[in-house]
Amino acid sequence: KEVLDQLQHLKAQIEELEMKEKDLDQQKIWLQQSIKNVSDDPTNSRFAYVTHDDICNCFSGDTLLAILAPSGTQLEVPVPELGQNGQKKYQVNLRSHSGPIQVLLMNRE
Amino acid sequence: GGLSPRDKIFYYFSSSPSKRLREINSMIKTGETP
Amino acid sequence: AQECQNLEVERQRKLERIKQKQSQLQELILQQIAFKNLVQRNRQQEQQTSRPPPSNSVIHLPFIIVNTSKKTVIDCSISNDKFEYLFNFDNTFEIHDDIEVLKRMGMACGLESGKCSPEDLKIARSLIPKALEPYLTEMAHGSINNVYVP
Numbered sequence: 001k002e003v004l005d006q007l008q009h010l011k012a013q014i015e016e017l018e019m020k021e022k023d024l025d026q027q028k029i030w031l032q033q034s035i036k037n038v039s040d041d042p043t044n045s046r047f048a049y050v051t052h053d054d055i056c057n058c059f060s061g062d063t064l065l066a067i068l069a070p071s072g073t074q075l076e077v078p079v080p081e082l083g084q085n086g087q088k089k090y091q092v093n094l095r096s097h098s099g100p101i102q103v104l105l106m107n108r109e
Numbered sequence: 110g111g112l113s114p115r116d117k118i119f120y121y122f123s124s125s126p127s128k129r130l131r132e133i134n135s136m137i138k139t140g141e142t143p
Numbered sequence: 144a145q146e147c148q149n150l151e152v153e154r155q156r157k158l159e160r161i162k163q164k165q166s167q168l169q170e171l172i173l174q175q176i177a178f179k180n181l182v183q184r185n186r187q188q189e190q191q192t193s194r195p196p197p198s199n200s201v202i203h204l205p206f207i208i209v210n211t212s213k214k215t216v217i218d219c220s221i222s223n224d225k226f227e228y229l230f231n232f233d234n235t236f237e238i239h240d241d242i243e244v245l246k247r248m249g250m251a252c253g254l255e256s257g258k259c260s261p262e263d264l265k266i267a268r269s270l271i272p273k274a275l276e277p278y279l280t281e282m283a284h285g286s287i288n289n290v291y292v293p
Contacts, residue, residue, distance in 0.1 A: 010151060010154060011150065014150060014153060014157060017154065021161050021164065027168055027274070027275065031168065031171045031175065035171065035178070038175065038179060047181070047189070048185075049185060049196075049202060049204065050201065050245070050248070051202075052202070055202065055208060057248075058244055062210040062211060062212060063210070063211050063217070064209070064210050065208070065217075065230070068202070068205075071123035072124060073121070074121055075120040076117050076118075076119050077118050077136070079116040079140065079142055087233060089231060090233070090234065090235060092228075092232075092238075093229050096226045096227070099226075100224060100225035101228055103228060127240050127243065130239060134237045134238060
């Protein structure tokens with residue numbers, strides 16, 4: 001009888017979880033659409049920018065590269081490898097198929 | 110996107126999740142692929 | 144008893160999936176709040192100054208940021224049409240997207256770290272659909288790690 005009760009209990013829990021998952025899926029779709037609508041709205045996109053100071057204040061002292069690229073641009077980062085001089089090499093490769101990529105070099109100076 | 114046989118991580122603008130960038134940062138820091 | 148075991152495994156799988164989806168939903172909530180907050184801030188600033196900032200002093204979303212030590216030597220090759228770039232660094236770097244930058248700017252009202260003041264929570268509430276407010280209240284006290292049923 002205990003096992004049967006546990007079985008019933010588990011089935012009920014699973015049903016609840018399935019409903020919860022459906023709710024979450026719906027909320028995600030809804031929110032993704034909302035974000036798209038908000039960011040595509042021309043009156044909002046006009047104000048969708050940050051200043052150089054905003055960015056520099058988030059990464060104090062570092063050298064920064066701001067990259068603006070068309071949707072779908074591929075950024076490729078290989079595992080760092082040891083170079084011939086014994087130093088590790090770090091690489092970033094950018095490839096666009098639909099438009100030029102803009103890169104800005106920024107630092108506090 | 111994902112890992113290729115040559116151990117790279119790909120990120121696609123306006124498409125890949127932020128999590129992918131965190132994986133890249135971890136790989137750069139540790140030298141190990143996720 | 145076997146069926147019980149199978150159902151328990153299924154229950155655990157569903158729980159994990161739900162936690163993952165909840166985490167994704169939280170991230171989307173942060174995105175919406177951060178973006179709307181940014182737009183509001185810039186709109187107010189332009190109203191105060193009565194003009195937009197110089198175009199060469201701002202960066203429009205979306206973008207990503209590569210940051211590295213100022214001692215790092217960066218070698219850059221660019222194709223003629225600017226469709227391809229290759230960067231070589233002699234030191235480590237990090238890459239962050241624009242939403243991460245907005246969070247660091249405080250545009251997500253501290254919700255990303257669970258440190259949200261009552262005033263900020265009020266602002267955040269006004270920026271998301273009412274149906275998601277229960278999540279917001281939980282996030283204000285820390286990320287939702289377990290399955291949360293509003």
